[in-house]
Amino acid sequence: MLRPNMNYAQLKDSYLFFNIAQKIRAYSQAHPGVKLYRMGIGDVTLPLCPAVTEALHKAADDQAAAASFHGYMPECGAPFLRKAIAEHYKARGIQLSEEEVFVSSGASDELGDILDLFDSSNSALITEPAYPAYVDANVIEGREIVHLAGSMENGFLPMPDESCKADLIYLCSPNNPTGAVFSRAQLKEWVDLANRNGSVILFDAAYEAFIEDPSLPRSIFEIEGARTCAIEICSLSKTAGFTGTRLGYTVIPKDLVRLGMSFNDMWVRNRTTKTNGVSYILQRAGEAVFTPLGQQQVMENIRYYKNNAKVLTQALDTAGAWYCGGKNSPYIWMKCPDGMGSWEFFDYLLNEIQVIGTPGEGFGSCGEGYFRFSTFASFEDTKTAAKRLSDLL
Secondary structure, three states: OOOOOHHHOOOOOOOOOHHHHHHHHHHHHHOOOOOOOOOOOOOOOOOOOOHHHHHHHHHHOOOOOOOOOOOOOOOOOOOOHHHHHHHHHHHHHHHOOOHEEEEEEHHHHHHHHHHHHHHOOEEEEEEEEEOOOHHHHHHHHOOOOOOOOOOOOEEEEEEEEOOOOEEEEEEEEEOOOOOOOOOHHHHHHHHHHHHHHHHHHEEEEEOHHHHOOOOOOOOOHOOOOOOEEEEEEEEEEEOOOOOOOEEEEEEEOOOOEEEEHHHHHHHHHHHHHHHOOOOOHHHHHHHOOHHHHHHHHHHHHHHHHHHHHHHHHHHHHHOOOOOEEEOOOOOEEEEOHHOOOOOHHHHHHHHHEEEEEEEEHHHHHHHOEEEEEEEEOHHHHHHHHHHHHHOOO
């Protein structure tokens, strides 16, 4: 008899965004025509920048002529895009070969697929609060999970000690949902631990472009020793508005080897077995992101979202609320007032001022009593929401 993957039965119901949608629907039915201010969604609202859309149009035209038509693309990424990404790292002082860069259909896909490289007997340490898919992907694999909780006391940047013996280590900086960013010294501790124990760090750098403080690392490979213990997974979703366009990249150094097995070679074999590559049109759009004009334009969009963050954090400062994030991240993580629970605060904001955020409990048990705001709404909505928050709190 066929046996399904019984690990799926161990997954908790993904109730966070379902519950949010149900509550919003009920409120809107009871209050027709009332405007809601959505500060919870992690999706972008600004359109793709002109350099990207021009590249999309040109690439589509390429596909309409026999002389410039492209069929199957290289499974690991087109040379022109791999080179552009490697040059982008080089400009920031990080030396990568083009063969160490792999083009993907987005960070979310890659975070799940990358687990093919590791035996299911390996344990995974997840620093929390965390993107829920980290946990779920490892539950599906039947992997032992070690939870390391962040807290207000450590700025939601939990640090290792010698009891952290997991084989895989998940780090996200800037963090989703907290917006907290690891310093160089903090990341060096994680890198040193991983190298001592033979662990591999899966470094989620989806929000690195929001870091404005030059003292803070935007890549794990700015840290000495990371090439022998880390994989970096990146996304153009928030950097360049590719949430609906789907494109990202993964960096696997050739120095990353365990038991004589090169993870770079393994990933080449995996991709050439399991994918037919990302489309030519999307890769040309991605290449445009890394041109001087593309960088200028995507940074203008990021500044727009960062200005939203400034407006929201000023409102929280006025209200005397504790929070982290916002400055180097598109997310703001605040402590709920007066001992309120996460869902209680959600209901309070929805009913009193029609502002929607995300209850922290949905990102792990240590998120209970906290709340996430996103800065991806329009400026006008953000300004109104901030005023209502400061008045209410």
